[in-house]
Amino acid sequence: AQSVTQLGSHVSVSEGALVLLRCNYSSSVPPYLFWYVQYPNQGLQLLLKYTSAATLVKGINGFEAEFKKSETSFHLTKPSAHMSDAAEYFCAVSGALGSARQLTFGSGTQLTVLP
């Protein structure tokens, strides 16, 4: 069984400030972890993924996330927020060990970027 907890349903940061979106997971098997972003009126877009290789994962648009097994965390960061980062972000886990399986999502974090 898997679960994902995203702390903070809404996060606001100033433009240029650090973005930190928190994600903790629970999985009975080694997890695959994902961050997706949803911009208004669009589908979910994959930002980055952890698939048991490097623990620090770099994604698109300057985002990165670090897999910490001891903390069961996969927090998403970006050094400097841009107005275009305003969107909803979802953390997801799959215990698929490489094969196709369902994703279990967190409840999402709405990021607001203030000018």
Place this chain on the structure above:
Amino acid sequence: EAGVTQFPSHSVIEKGQTVTLRCDPISGHDNLYWYRRVMGKEIKFLLHFVKESKQDESGMPNNRFLAERTGGTYSTLKVQPAELEDSGVYFCASSQGGLAGYEQFFGPGTRLTVL
């Protein structure tokens, strides 16, 4: 390459009516998934097709929901009769077969409103 497409983008129906949602996956993707997000909640898995076969339908809420995938290409999700609690955004995703199958590509979703 075209992404995952879904039709319609919005649907408003009355309680007791029938609605059919359609998903066209990325060409060549064997795996097709349906997910749903009810207002304010997390995105939840409904079912998973591998080609034309249902691999996992553990997330289907009840027998008012019927999913098909004709010839292993597009998929439909029928809700009959619709209830108020069926309102939400229905997402479709697809992924390749084999070891790359963990990476899912999402469509823009269908927003269903049941009045």
